[in-house]
Amino acid sequence: MNRLEQTHWVAALFHPEKAPLTMFATEDAERFVVYQNNIIVSLIDSLVDSFPALVQLLGENYFHAVAREFVQENPPNSPVMAEYGTQLPGYLEGFLPLEMLPYLADVARLELARIACFHAADSATLSAEDFTSLSIEALLSASFVLNPSLRLVVSEHPIFKLWHSQIHDSPIPALADWRGEEVICLRRKNVVITKQLQLGGALFLKTLINGQTLEEAWKAASAKDPGFNLTEALGSLVNEQLTVSIIY
Amino acid sequence: MSHFDTSPVNPCVGVSFKPQYFADICLESAAIDFFEVHAENYMSLGGLYHEQLRELTRTYPLSVHGVGLSIGGTDPINALHLKRLKHLCNIYHPVSLSEHLAWSVHDGIFLNDLMPLVYDESSLARVISRIDQIQDYLGCRLLIENPARYIKLTKQTLDEPYFLQQVAERTGCGLLLDITNLYVSAFNLGFDPVQYLTDFPLQGVEEIHLAGHSKNRLADGGQLFLDDHGSQVSEEVWLLFQEVVDSIGSKPTLIEWDNNLPTWQGLCLEANKAREILEKSDFLLVSQGEYA
16 A cells, blocks of 8 residues: 555545545445544544543533544544643634533643643652752742643633532532632642642742742732732642752 | 563463553452553653553563554654654563554554555565664564454455565564454455464464454444454454464463453453463473473
8 A cells, every 4th residue: 555545545534525445345335434433433532531521511422523523623643642632622712613612622621731740750849848948038039840740720711610510520610600710730649639729829830830930920929819828839839749849 | 672481381471451450460469471551551751650560560571562653654654653662662671562564644643543554565665664664763673463454455466474474584573463353354354264374474473462352233234343352352263372372382472451341350361261272282282292
């Protein structure tokens, strides 16, 4: 089978309406359908595994229908299936039949963050002594390498409550409580922990993730969240094992 | 790469490892000689899967089985994928590294399934050159597996046993004989599996795969077998396995079960069936007679 024949074969896999192939007898066409189904169904199944909350929110049948279109337009470009589906949030944002449900894309982003967290590199984290050995001035001007499993997802929608409602069978957020949420995913003892943060805490972490100093993170958080408490935030950095090294 | 600790008279039976079996394997020391994992499931950087595999490989030999190298493809070999595979081998030192005689990538798209090759001189030359390239890069030998086939391709000028014999001879790779794939292909394409085994370069076989398959009805009334790895090994496949073992002796044998997973105990029962056949093979009796 040369390159051109493989090109025709692949085109027919994803677009059955295209011209029939000449690489097998016409009466065997139904057997070719097995390859079409194997690919499409296995890719849809992989998305079902990766996006359990989204499957619940959309209903299994509807999710399958959306996933089928997504798979045909966005087949994987890596044999590592844990990496498949990263384009789904963007795809959902452009999917007109779902434009009235703009929170779905961010729920998908949260589910992707959980997968990335699950598979991220292992790393030893800093202890309280690593922090207390430095003066407060040195700490404030330091930046940090954060735990590689840490993921932060910020949304205009209550994505933590939405995700939690589907996975842990809790109530869906009421319309009166419909406000943006900041969520972190972090792996501890190889279990992914998903937690909601206050706005200040999220801005603090976001600034540190960007490689800025502790002082800059403190200022960014305090500017938008008067209740932000630096001592508590530092306590979280240690207790939640969020840091890997201090750069000072 | 280290090697299986085996000889034609020593049974060596493995099973596909799944994360959900880990606790059971730790609880009781399993009568399993090796575990096999899919390479692509262990290409992430860290986390639970790697922790389990590190623990497992302290006690058991590991066989790594891939679907992403696209040996029969026409895209250049994916350098990143090859690099990740080498990294995996450097960490876990598998006793065997295998891939399929098939293609799974085209125009950068991963198809998540194994596509059939037309066996002719040009695809033979391509496959040989790609295996050479892969083995050179990895610094170890591959085992190449006969695929399950569902459709008869026109323009084919070579048969599969000859193709694999040439591949093994000209690249130095070993062969992985998947007896379920053979049985499924023989039914779907209408050839005699016993004749296939007569033609097959059995001396090059270094590992055997056994798995369940399903029987599916086609709209035209015909039947199609699928190697879905989702049930027990069928009686017909056990019989073919017996023939192979009688002919070449005991080879490392894997029960491949990837879907509709049984309990750990259920999987061990299936592995024990393979072990019994290996232990009672004619080859073993004949060999013992020779040594007596």
